[in-house]
Amino acid sequence: MSDALIQLDGVGVAFAGQPVLQQVQLTVRPGEIVTLIGPNGAGKTTLVRAVLGLLKPDSGTVRRKTRLRIGYMPQKLHVDPTLPLSVLRFLRLVPGVDRAAARAALEEVGAGQVLDSPLQSVSGGELQRVLLARALLRQPELLVLDEPVQGVDVAGQAELYRLITQLRDRHGCGVLMVSHDLHLVMSTTDQVVCLNRHVCCSGHPEQVSNDPAFVELFGQDAKSLAIYHHHHDHSHDLHGAVVESPGLTIHGPAHVHGPGCKH
Amino acid sequence: MPDFLFNALLAGLALALVAGPLGSFVVWRRMAYFGDTLSHAALLGVALGFLLDLSPTLAVTAGCLLLAVLLVTLQQRQPLASDTLLGILAPTTLSLGLVVLSFMDEVRIDLMGYLFGDLLAVGDSDLAWILGGSALVLALLLPLWRRLLAITVHEELARVEGLPVAGLRLALMLLIAVVIAVAMKIVGVLLITSLLIIPAAAAQRHARTPEQMAIGASFLGMLAVAAGLSLSWFQDTPAGPSIVVSAAAIFLAGFALPRRAR
Numbered sequence: 001m002s003d004a005l006i007q008l009d010g011v012g013v014a015f016a017g018q019p020v021l022q023q024v025q026l027t028v029r030p031g032e033i034v035t036l037i038g039p040n041g042a043g044k045t046t047l048v049r050a051v052l053g054l055l056k057p058d059s060g061t062v063r064r065k066t067r068l069r070i071g072y073m074p075q076k077l078h079v080d081p082t083l084p085l086s087v088l089r090f091l092r093l094v095p096g097v098d099r100a101a102a103r104a105a106l107e108e109v110g111a112g113q114v115l116d117s118p119l120q121s122v123s124g125g126e127l128q129r130v131l132l133a134r135a136l137l138r139q140p141e142l143l144v145l146d147e148p149v150q151g152v153d154v155a156g157q158a159e160l161y162r163l164i165t166q167l168r169d170r171h172g173c174g175v176l177m178v179s180h181d182l183h184l185v186m187s188t189t190d191q192v193v194c195l196n197r198h199v200c201c202s203g204h205p206e207q208v209s210n211d212p213a214f215v216e217l218f219g220q221d222a223k224s225l226a227i228y229h230h231h232h233d234h235s236h237d238l239h240g241a242v243v244e245s246p247g248l249t250i251h252g253p254a255h256v257h258g259p260g261c262k263h
Numbered sequence: 264m265p266d267f268l269f270n271a272l273l274a275g276l277a278l279a280l281v282a283g284p285l286g287s288f289v290v291w292r293r294m295a296y297f298g299d300t301l302s303h304a305a306l307l308g309v310a311l312g313f314l315l316d317l318s319p320t321l322a323v324t325a326g327c328l329l330l331a332v333l334l335v336t337l338q339q340r341q342p343l344a345s346d347t348l349l350g351i352l353a354p355t356t357l358s359l360g361l362v363v364l365s366f367m368d369e370v371r372i373d374l375m376g377y378l379f380g381d382l383l384a385v386g387d388s389d390l391a392w393i394l395g396g397s398a399l400v401l402a403l404l405l406p407l408w409r410r411l412l413a414i415t416v417h418e419e420l421a422r423v424e425g426l427p428v429a430g431l432r433l434a435l436m437l438l439i440a441v442v443i444a445v446a447m448k449i450v451g452v453l454l455i456t457s458l459l460i461i462p463a464a465a466a467q468r469h470a471r472t473p474e475q476m477a478i479g480a481s482f483l484g485m486l487a488v489a490a491g492l493s494l495s496w497f498q499d500t501p502a503g504p505s506i507v508v509s510a511a512a513i514f515l516a517g518f519a520l521p522r523r524a525r
Contacts, residue, residue, distance in 0.1 A: 052423050072423040079416055083291045084470045093413045094424065118471075138424065 004029050005068060005142045005174045006051055011060035013046055020046050022198045024060070028142060033168055033175040035185045038195035039217060044178045045075065047195065048146050051176060071140030071173070073131045075147050077119075085119045087130050094137045105133040109163060124151030128160065136167065143167070145177035149184075157181065161188045182209075182218060268496065270385045275488035275506065277397040278446050278458065283466070283481025284404055285442055286459035288435060290467065291415050295460055296346055297334070297436070300353040301443045302455040304330040306360035308444070309377055313370050314363060320392045323447055327440035330356065335433050357452070380451035380503030383495070389448055396445040400438050411435055412473055450503040458484060461510040465517045483513050 008026040012019065021043045028034050036044045049055040050062055052072060079085060091102040106112045111129035114122045122130060128148060135143055148164065149157040165188050168175050179185045185192065186205040193202040200213040208214050264272075289298055308326025312319045330352070337348055364372065373381070385393070404411075414421045414428050422428045439459075446455045466479030490513075491506030 052419075054419055054422060070423055072420060074417060074420055077417055077420075080291050080293065082464075082467050083415065084467070084472055084476055085416065086472070089472060090416065093409065093416060095409075134420075144423075 004063070005065050006176075007063045008047075008050065009061045009063070011047075011050055011057045011062060013043070013050060013055065013057050020197065021050070021057075024195075024199055026051070026193060026199070028174040028176050030141065030174050031168065031172050032191065033165065033177070033189045034191045034193060035189040036176070036178045036193050036195055037180070037182065037185065038200075042196045044195055045146060048144060048176070048178060052144060065141070069138055069141050071135030071138040071143045073128075073135045073143070073145045073148055075150060075178075077127060077131060079119055081120055087114050087117055087119055087122065090119050090130065091134055091137060094134060097137050101137065102133075105137050106130070108136065108167070109133045125153070125156045125160075128152055132160075132163075132167075136171070140171070140173050143173050143175045143177075145175065147178050147180065149179070149181065158184055161185070164188065267383055267385070268492070270387070270390045271382045271502065272489070272492055274385045274390055274393045274449055275382060275492060276485050277394050278442070278449050279462065279484030279488050280481045281397045281400045281404070281442055282446070282458050282484050283462060283479070284408075284477035285400070285435075285439055286463035286480050286484075287466075287473065287477045288411065288415065289439065289456075289459050290463045291473075292435075294439070295456055296349045296353075298439060298443065298456040298459055300334070300349045300356070301327050301330055301440055302447070302452050303353040304356035304360075305443060305447045305455075306377055306452050307356045307363070308360075309372075309447075310360045310363035310367075313367055313372070320389065320444065320448070324396070324441060324444035327444045328437055331436040331440040332433070335429075335436060376451070377447065378451050378453050379501060380447070380449050380454060382449050382492070382502035382506075385448060393445050393448065396441055400441050400445075403434070404438060407431065407434060450506060454503055454507050457507045457510060458487075461507070461514050462487065465510070465514040468517050469520065484510065487513055 004027045006026075006028050008024055011021060011024040011026075013021040024047060026034070026047070036047060038044050046055065050057050052070065053062070053064075079090075087106070088099060088102050091097055091105065092099075103112060103115055106115055106129070109129040109132045111122075111126050111133065114126050114130065119127075119130070128151065132145075132148065135145075143164075145164065149160050152160060161184050164175060164177070167173070177189075186209065189205055191202065192205050192208045194200045194208055194211070194214050194217065196217055200217065201208055201211040203211075289295055304326055305323045308323035309319050311317075311326060312322025315322070317325075334348065334352065337343075338345055343351075364370065364374075376384070410421075410426055410431055411434075413424070413426060414431050418428050421431075442459070443455050446458060450458055462484035463476065463480040465483050466476045470476035470479055487510035488506055490509035492502060494500050494505040494509065495502040
C-alpha cells in the first residue's frame with residue numbers, strides 16, 4: 001500500500017539469540033489509530049522501537065514514508081533532578097518553537113497551567129500531557145505513543161484517550177499506540193493488533209475481542225468485553241482454531257492455542 | 264602584579280569559564296567518573312609525550328581524546344557497565360603512566376606538579392595553549408548547546424527527532440577531554456574533576472534554567488580561582504589545592520543562602 005505511513009513486513013528481532021518478535025506485519029495509514037496490546041514481555045516496546053528506527057530488525061523490512069515526521073511520546077521521562085528545566089524550556093528543545101507555540105500546544109492537550117513549572121514538579125498525568133504536547137509540536141504525520149496513560153487515574157485515562165482521538169481528527173495524523181487497557185482502547189481505536197512475540201490477531205476491536213487467541217491471552221478481562229461485543233461473526237473448526245472471516249486476519253499459520261503452546 | 268601571578272590568574276579564569284557549562288553537563292549526565300578516568304589518563308599522556316619527545320600539553324590532549332574515543336567504542340562493543348569499564352581504565356592508565364615514566368632514567372620530572380597542578384609555573388606558551396583550548400571549546404560548545412541539552416533530557420526522543428545522538432555524545436566527551444588536558448597544568452591530574460563539578464553543583468541550587476546554572480558555575484569557578492590564588496599568594500599555600508578548597512567553601516556557603524523560590 002503506497003499510502004501507508006509505515007509498513008512492517010515479516011519483522012523479526014532477537015536479543016542474545018532469543019526471538020522477541022517474529023514475522024510481524026503492521027501497517028499504519030494516515031488518520032488511523034492502531035493500538036498494540038499484549039501481555040508483559042510480548043515485545044510491544046521492541047516493536048515500537050523498530051517502527052521509530054531506534055532498533056534495526058534482524059529480519060524483515062520496515063518501510064517509512066519518505067521524510068516521515070514522527071511525534072514520539074516515550075513511556076517514561078526521567079530528567080536528572082539537578083537539571084533546572086521548565087516545561088516551556090523542555091518544549092522549546094524542539095527547533096523553531098517559541099513561547100506562543102509551546103503555550104498553544106500545551107493548551108491543546110489541556111495542560112496550559114504548567115507552562116512555567118519546573119519539569120520535575122509536574123504530576124504524572126500532567127507530564128503525559130506535556131510529552132504529548134512535545135510530540136505535537138513536531139507537527140507529526142505519525143504519532144507514536146508508548147503507554148500514553150501510564151500513571152494516570154482511571155477518569156484521566158478515558159479523557160486522555162478521547163484527547164488522542166480528537167488530536168487525530170484535528171491533525172489528520174496516524175496514531176500507533178501501546179496500551180494495556182482493553183476496555184478503554186476498544187472504543188477509541190480503529191485497529192487492534194494483539195501481540196505476543198508474533199501478531200496473534202489483528203482487526204477491528206470487536207472482531208479481535210472474540211478471537212480465541214485474544215481470549216487465551218487476556219482471560220477474564222476478555223470475557224467481560226465479550227459480553228458487550230459478542231456476536232458470532234466467525235466459526236471455529238473442529239480443533240478450535242478460528243475459521244477466517246472477512247475483516248479479521250489471523251496471521252501466520254493458524255494454530256491451536258493449547259498445552260504445547262508457549263505463549 | 265608579577266608576571267607569573269598574572270599568567271596564573273588568566274589561565275585559571277579561562278579554565279573556570281569553560282568548566283562551568285561543561286561541568287553542568289557532567290553533573291546532569293552523571294559523568295563525574297568519566298572525567299576522573301580521563302584525568303588519570305592524562306598522566307599516561309605526559310609519559311608518552313616524553314617518550315615520543317612531544318610537547319606535554321599536546322601529548323596530554325591527544326591522549327585524552329584517544330581515551331574518550333576508546334571509551335565510547337568499548338561502551339558500544341561489550342556488555343560491562345560503564346562504571347566498571349571506567350574503574351578498569353582509570354587506574355590502569357594512571358599506573359601505566361607511572362611505570363612508563365620510571366623507565367626513562369634520564370627524565371626527571373616533577374610528579375607532584377602533574378598530580379596537583381603547577382599553576383604558578385604557567386609560562387607564556389602554556390598560557391597560549393590554555394587560552395586557545397578554552398576558546399576552542401567555548402566556540403564549539405555554544406552552537407551545540409541546544410542539541411546537547413536535548414540528548415541530555417531524553418536520548419531516544421532526540422534520536423526520533425533526528426539528532427545524531429552518538430555523534431553529539433562523542434562531541435561532548437571530546438570537549439571534556441580538551442578541558443581536562445588544558446586543566447592539568449592548573450589543578451593537576453587528581454583535582455581536575457573538582458573544578459568541573461564543584462562550581463556546577465554550587466550553582467545548581469540557585470538556578471532556574473540550564474543557562475543560569477552554566478553561567479553561574481562559570482562565575483563561581485572564577486571566584487574560586489581568584490580566592491584560591493589570593494590564598495596561595497598571601498599564605499604560601501599550593502595553588503591548585505587552594506582553588507579546590509575555595510570552590511568547596513563556595514559550595515558549602517551556598518547552603519547558607521535560602522534556595523531560590525521556584
